Amino acid sequence: MARPSVAGERREQIIEATLQTISERGISGTTLDRIADAAGMSRGHVRHFAGNRDRLLLDAARAFYADESGAPAILPNTVDDLDGALDYLLGEEFASSSAENAIVLAFVELARTDAEIAATLRAAHSATLDRLSGFIAAAKPAADPAAREVAAQGLLAAALGNAFIGDFDPDTRHTSLARAAVDALLATL
DSSP states (O other): OOOOHHHHHHHHHHHHHHHHHHHHHHHTTTHHHHHHHHHHHHHHHHHHOOOOOHHHHHHHHHHHOTTSSSOOOSSSSTOOSSSHHHHHTTSSSSSSHHHHHHHHHHHHHHHHHHHHHHHHHHHHHHHHHHHHHHHHHHHOSSSSSHHHHHHHHHHHEEEEEEHHHHOOOOOOHHHHHHHHHHHHHTTOO
């Protein structure tokens, strides 16, 4: 009987180790040796299962910015309406300084010089704006479609800005102020 392939399991392990290394060391400190150490395998195994560093960073970005179905996203699939999106994006967890925020900042930095990483981030951003626009349309059906699109952009920009501020200023009032700003924006629709 043939032994089952472990390639998929190893790739997932390597991608998780890559994300962990990025969160701890940033992009410039994410080397194949450090990824191998975090994954508990040799550098040769990392290269065998995941390819070179550039390929691995791209695969890690795609995995990080994918929802449960594999589609590009910032919002999880469990968010299914405007209130849920507001609670998620303008909640304390999303805004807190965390390993996830460190990974986001690292990929944003890398996107400046890597077109494929930039495309991955654009796809997640665009898909999230589309979902937010749909949630706003469901909650505010009489609102002008262009105004709903502006509101979705404002909501996402406020949430991302608030999350980045949380990395250097842990004052939780920022989150309540960002939520109040978005609520005021949505009230105009």
